[in-house]
Every structure is written in structure tokens, then in C-alpha cells.
Amino acid sequence: MNLSLQTVPRPFADAAQLIDRAAPGALTHSTLQVGTMASGQPVALPLLVAKGRADGPVLWLNGAVHGDEINGILAISDFMAGLDCADLAGTVVATPVSNPTALDARRKRVPQDEQDLDQSFPGSDAGMLSQLLAHAVFDGIRHCADVVVNFHTMNPLFSSRPYAVYKDAGDGAPGEDDILSAIARFSPFVACRMSVASAAELPGNNAGALDYQCLKLGKLAFMIELGAGSRQQPDCIRAGIDGLTGLAAHLRMFPDPVPGPGPVCRVTRRTHVFSRHGGFFRQQAAAGTTLPAGQPLGHVQDVAGRVVETVSFEQDVQVIGIRNDPVVHSGDRVGFVGLEWDEWHDR
């Protein structure tokens, strides 16, 4: 009898195998299994493959990395369903629900371990469930993808117009002009250039973001933020579909040529805005607008209607997001603004 230590064989097909098996000229809906629950139910996520008959790039679309961010799922679904695979050059791969247990639980984070999946990349094949999920997606991207779009939304308490975020990943990563030329197809309100080390960002492992880890591998990647979480917003979904259509054309995956994109408002410094006082935040500005210096973003008032705090800025700001839920405690976020920006033009 052989008593040597048994290793656990890899029991499920990985993403690269599923993509390889997909038939050319068709849309294939398969399932990427990651593990099992105690009940025996699979932990799995949907994998859509639209494979063209002609050679071309692999565009990878990732949705619901935060389980309560819905607009991106629907934009990906509608875009994939509308593709003419017979005329496609290259392959579009989609993981529209990359955080399946969080989606099913109507939550942002992975419920089983309370981790933020978009702070868990590249993941691990021998870790917590969030790491297993991250690894399953990232392993496929590592082997197959050329360009990656990761869809987010703001949280359900905020309003925003669609905007983009891209990271500064240093040497070896695709250049900023190439990233912005792809982002421009989405006509975002702003495109924020973000440093994962910036103290102006919320605390957490920002270097564990999918797009950042893709850039580190030399793959062109960015985030599109489509409105607010926990709802469907038809204008945001439409913006996502139109952006993906323009991006695929830009990547020469469609037969018809496309015109160059319009300019992009590039934000190079941004900040979250917090209330100092508890009370009720009353909006005085709108998302997707430029707020002049000295004008209020909003007031915090107490239950007697007395203004206890006015939120304003000494300079003009771009209002990327503004809080809808009026109930605020000290330290709650009430806004998200761009502080420095310029206009980028495709060359």
C-alpha cells in the first residue's frame, strides 16, 4: 500500500480550457467552477465566450467584482448577446458575475470570508474563498486576455455619471495614451488616474485590484464605474454597451472602421469628502458637474433644520459622486471630487 501524502487533484476545468473548447463563430455559455459549499452546491461563476472565426485580440470583460454592482452585469450581458460572432475578429470573454456568492447574497464583499474581491488579486489556488475566486478569474486572464475592462459602480448611497479609473503601474505597463485611447470610447465624465499608494484613497489593499495586477502583466486594463449599486440604470447600461462597442471597434474586432474618440477630462488628483458632523446631508450640487469655488456641495443640518456644517471647496472641483442618502454620522462620505484635471486628446 502506498502511504505517501496525497495531493488534491485539480477537479475543475480552468478558464483557459473552457475558452479553448468554445466553438468559433458562436457565443458559448459555460461555467467556471471554483469550489463547493458544505451542502455540495458548486461555487461557480458564469463564463461567456464569443469567439470569432478570424484572428484578433482577446477582450476580457469582468463584472460584479463587488456583488451589489449590477449595471455592469447587464451591460456585459446585452453587449455579448448582441455580438455577431460570424464577423468578429478575435474573442470576447466575459465573467459578468465574478463574485457569485456576494451577488446571490446581495452584498459587496464575499460573504464567506468578508474580503473585498477587488483587493484580492492575483489570488491563490490554496487560500480563502475570495482568493480562490480571484485566482480562477486571474489565471484565465493571465493566459488568454490582451485587454481587460473591470466594471464597478459607486455604492448604492451615491449618484454619479459613468466615469473611468486607471492605475499608474510603472515600467512595463501599457502607456497612459494607450489606456486613455481605450477609455475614451466610453465617453466618461472623467477618467481618474489613480496611484494604489495614494493616501487620498480609502484604506485597503488597493494593489490587489484586478486592473492594476493586469497592468503589471503588461495587459491594457482599466475600470469603468457605471452609476450606482443595487439597481439598474438604463442610461448607465447603455453607456456601457456603447463603450464596449466602441472599444471592440477600436481594437479592430469589427470589420468597420471607427472615428477617433472625443477628448477626455483626465483627473490627476481626487479626494473623498467626509462629513465632520452627524445629521442630514442636503445636496446643493449634482454629480457630473463642475462645482465653482466657494459654492456648497451640500449642507449637514440637525433635526431642528439648523445647518451645522457646509461642505465647500476653495477651488473649483469636478463632482464625481455625491451622496443621496441624507443620514450621515461623523466620518461618513458625502462626496467624491476631482481636484486637478486637464483635457486629454487622442494623438
Ligand SMILES: [Zn+2]
Ligand atoms: Zn466596485
